[in-house]
Amino acid sequence: MVVLIVAIVMVASIIRAKYGYSRRGRSNEGISPEERAENLRLRDEVKELKERLKVLERITVEKENSLSREIDGLRDR
Template structure:
């Protein structure tokens, strides 16, 4: 096996290993340690971030509007 074939074999093995790691949800952190990715946990965290962004947007809108609109906003949220 010549040097060219050896390089091709190493690249092929590395590519196959990367594909398998991606398929099974294995990632590496910045220290090089393997970390398994939990899709359910990611979805839960994304939903939580979306909810928090919505709440922050509501609070920003309340604080920007006039003083008497605070009571209107509270009533609107109660009616949900």
């Protein structure tokens, strides 16, 4: 019985943490405007970094493809 109660409490705390609920309701309600602005700035920065990463991945793949084409061209000689 005790194990069942502990399991229920653990599941409830995991759900509460996952969806952002605290004992007072949603945890986002107490966020100040400065924190919201910082969150938005950080989200924009993450988007920008993701775009940069996509460009770097594309460049890397293109270099790998061109290198294998050059190697294949040398093998054909």
